[in-house]
Amino acid sequence: MERVEQGVLFRAQTGDLDAFTAIVQAYEDQLYTLAFRFLSNSAEAQDAVQETFLRVYTQLRRYDERFKFTTWLYRIATNVCIDRLRKRKAVSSLDAEVTDGVESLQDWHERLASPDPSPEDLLMQSETCNEVQRALGDLPPLYQTVIILRYIQELSLQEISDVLHVPITTVKTRIHRGREALKELLARAPVS
Template sequence: MEAIIKKRIKQVLKGDQNAFSEIVELYKDRVYQLCYRMLGNSHEAEDMAQEAFLRAYINIRSFHIQMKFSTWLYRIATNLCIDRIRKKKPDYFLDAEVAGTEGLDLYSQIASESSNPEEELESMELRKTIQEEILKLPEKYRSAIVLKYIEELSLKEISEILDLPVGTVKTRIHRGREALRKQLGHL
C-alpha cells in the first residue's frame, strides 16, 4: 500500500488533485478514529480529520518520500488534536453522544458479534467508561495510549509521530496505563 501512496504523492506534486482524493479515501477512517479517540467528540474529530488532510495537502512538499506517509499524516492529526485539547475548556468535550439518540454514543452504532443483549450492554458500557477515562488523561499520556492501544502502532512509529525518543514514549505509555488503571480502579 505504501508504494501506491508514494506513487499518488508524486502525482499530487505534479498537480493531480484526484490523486490526493484517493489518499484521503484510504486514510479517512483511520484518521477520524484517531481524532475521535483523542477528542471524544465526533464533530470535533471530523473537523480535525479534515484539517489534517488539508494541512497534509498544503504541506505535501515537506513530506520526505522515504518516510512512511501514515506516520507523517498521524503526526499532523495528533498535533492538531493536542492543540485543540489545550485550547478547550476541560470538560467541554466529554459529551460524545450521537445527536438524537437519547444518550447513545458511536460505540452503539457498531454491529455486535454477540447475540446476548446483556453482554452487548455491558461491553458498550465498558467501552464508554474506558473512553471517558482516556479523555481524562493529560494529553501527553492520552496521545501515547491512543496511538499504542487503539491505533496499535509500534513504539518507533509513535516516537516519530510525537517527535519524542522511544524511551519517553515508553514512559508515557507506562504512566498513562498506570493512571488509567487507578482511574478505573476507583469506579
C-alpha cells in the first residue's frame, strides 16, 4: 500500500511540487473512490479529495513518520468526508420534519438524504451497486467509516484501528453493527 518512496516524501516536504504531484498521482484514485463512497456524489467527492490533498500539502512537514504515510492520508481524508457529512446533516436538520418513534438509523435515513445524483453519477453504477451505495449513504458516519475502510479500501482491522486511533475491539464492534445495519437497510430497499 505504501506507494510513495521516502525520498519523494522528503522532497515534497521542502515544497517540491513535482514530488507532490507524484503523491497526488499515487493516491488520487483511491481517495476519490473513498470520498465517493462517503458522499454518493461526484462533485462533492472531488471537492473532498481536493481539500484532503490541500491539507496534506500544508501539513506535510508535520507528518510524523512513525506512522505509515497512508495511515495519515486516510485519517485526513476520512475526517474531511465526515466533516462534510456533518455539515450536510446540520443544513438538512434545519428543515427536517419531526418524526416520532423512529430509531436513530431511520433518523439518519430521513435527514441525511444526499443531494440528487448527477446523470454522470447514475451512469457510473449499475442498479444493484446503487442500492448498496444508497444503503451505505444511510449508515451513521461511525459505521460508514469502518465499512468503507474495510470493504472499499480493503484495510486490515489493525490498519483501521491505526487510522481511527481506536482499539481493534472497537473497530470490530462498529463493523458488526454496520454490517447488521446494512443488512436491514438492504432488506428494506424496494425491489426494482
